Amino acid sequence: MLNVISVSDDLDAHIGPNCLLAHNHFLGEVDLLDHNVILLQGNDCTAERVQNSITSFGGAKFILAAFSHGRPDALLSTAEANGYVHVGNSYYFSSSVVYTNCCHSGVILKEHLINAGCIGYVGYTDIVRLPKNEEEDILFIACENSGLIHFLNTGASLTESVEFMKSKYLEQRQAFLTKKMNVTAALLFRNMNCLTYYDDGVTREILEN
Amino acid sequence: MANNKPLIVIIDDDFTKDQPLYGFLETAYPTENLHIFQNSADGEKFVEQHLSQKTIVLLDIMFNGHEVGVDVFNEISKKSALVCFIVMTGNIEQVSRKGLENLINGHAWYIVQRDKPAKEILGIIKDAENHIDLRVDGALEQWVLRHSEEEQKKPFITTRSGNSYTLLDILQSLRTGDNEEIGQEIAGDILALAVDLLMQDKTKIGE
Numbered sequence: 490m491l492n493v494i495s496v497s498d499d500l501d502a503h504i505g506p507n508c509l510l511a512h513n514h515f516l517g518e519v520d521l522l523d524h525n526v527i528l529l530q531g532n533d534c535t536a537e538r539v540q541n542s543i544t545s546f547g548g549a550k551f552i553l554a555a556f557s558h559g560r561p562d563a564l565l566s567t568a569e570a571n572g573y574v575h576v577g578n579s580y581y582f583s584s585s586v587v588y589t590n591c592c593h594s595g596v597i598l599k600e601h602l603i604n605a606g607c608i609g610y611v612g613y614t615d616i617v618r619l620p621k622n623e624e625e626d627i628l629f630i631a632c633e634n635s636g637l638i639h640f641l642n643t644g645a646s647l648t649e650s651v652e653f654m655k656s657k658y659l660e661q662r663q664a665f666l667t668k669k670m671n672v673t674a675a676l677l678f679r680n681m682n683c684l685t686y687y688d689d690g691v692t693r694e695i696l697e698n
Numbered sequence: 699m700a701n702n703k704p705l706i707v708i709i710d711d712d713f714t715k716d717q718p719l720y721g722f723l724e725t726a727y728p729t730e731n732l733h734i735f736q737n738s739a740d741g742e743k744f745v746e747q748h749l750s751q752k753t754i755v756l757l758d759i760m761f762n763g764h765e766v767g768v769d770v771f772n773e774i775s776k777k778s779a780l781v782c783f784i785v786m787t788g789n790i791e792q793v794s795r796k797g798l799e800n801l802i803n804g805h806a807w808y809i810v811q812r813d814k815p816a817k818e819i820l821g822i823i824k825d826a827e828n829h830i831d832l833r834v835d836g837a838l839e840q841w842v843l844r845h846s847e848e849e850q851k852k853p854f855i856t857t858r859s860g861n862s863y864t865l866l867d868i869l870q871s872l873r874t875g876d877n878e879e880i881g882q883e884i885a886g887d888i889l890a891l892a893v894d895l896l897m898q899d900k901t902k903i904g905e
Contacts, residue, residue: 503856503860503861503862504856504858504860507856507858557858558858558859558860559858559859560859590858591858592857592858592859593859616857616858616859617857617858617859618855618856618857619855619856619857619858620854620855621852621853621854621855621856621862662891671888671891672838672841672884672888674891675884675887675888675890675891676855676884676887678887678890678891678894679887679890682890
């Protein structure tokens with residue numbers, strides 16, 4: 490049994506639809522029917538709801554998938570401008586895997602999570618840029634989510650899944666270049682270069698409770 | 699512009715078509731690309747009206763004993779960082795320290811004594827042209843301007859830190875550094891992509 494929290498800030502004026510798309514893409518690609526999945530959207534994207542969800546797991550390992558804005562020290566939402574995950578509540582994340590497409594969280598928050606005992610993290614050290622049309626947006630999302638999907642569907646290590654993710658980025662970059670969408674390819678490649686991760690030897694099997 | 703050559707704009711109250719440099723320029727550039735302004739304000743206005751084209755400005759500094767050229771340089775530089783300036787002066791010692799600071803800090807391409815041989819000045823102009831052709835930010839500016847006015851106003855990219863940018867925002871950023879320097883950052887992204895593609899290159903050498 491996996492414990493999963495998926496946070497998606499679908500209320501955000503700029504990237505709400507993108508967060509929802511990313512969230513739906515993730516849930517569409519991984520079969521979590523028989524698992525303990527908590528979906529937090531809209532006004533539920535708060536630190537309190539995240540912390541309560543973690544408490545409900547009774548100390549068991551879990552994975553947090555976060556689709557929202559970010560800054561160096563926090564993952565942000567419309568409902569929680571100071572962050573639903575931040576350096577101040579990072580101690581909740583011992584024995585967890587945090588997988589996020591937010592900007593900047595690899596700068597400060599990542600280290601706090603690791604220091605708190607987090608066993609796996611995937612995120613970005615800089616701004617994550619997205620094309621402003623749905624057709625290409627979903628292609629960017631497919632790259633961003635590919636590591637998480639690979640991790641949960643194959644039993645690979647997080648490191649192997651991040652390597653798969655990078656190959657997915659490069660594959661999509663080539664597809665853009667083939668279509669002469671060179672600027673879009675450059676934007677996608679930039680996102681890939683901001684990718685950062687931490688793997689303490691975690692696999693899906695280790696997360697199963 | 700029917701050709702891919704830069705506009706050559708000469709802003710100099712003493713410059714005429716009779717000068718040897720003009721003859722050299724005529725051999726190297728189409729006549730329609732050559733523009734002479736003895737009035738600095740007219741020259742400044744022309745450059746500002748043609749910011750979408752590659753432009754090299756040969757700029758005299760001293761107009762009737764005043765450093766008018768420095769003001770022209772400052773004004774155009776504020777509106778676009780992509781215009782390439784070659785500053786011509788009769789005697790560099792005439793230019794004030796403040797004026798020189800403006801020219802150097804604003805990245806004037808070259809400061810040349812105006813009594814240099816015309817062929818040598820043409821060589822500097824050719825170097826400037828190569829410089830413009832290789833600038834990624836200049837190419838990105840042309841890419842933006844290739845889109846319709848309607849397309850330029852539409853949101854093009856958004857970020858997960860809360861910003862959205864149109865192509866016009868990117869253009870403004872390229873010219874002035876505004877909008878969190880998004881234009882310069884994208885130019886850097888394109889360069890990074892080009893470098894990576896070169897590193898991945900599998901061209902066969904020899905037989």
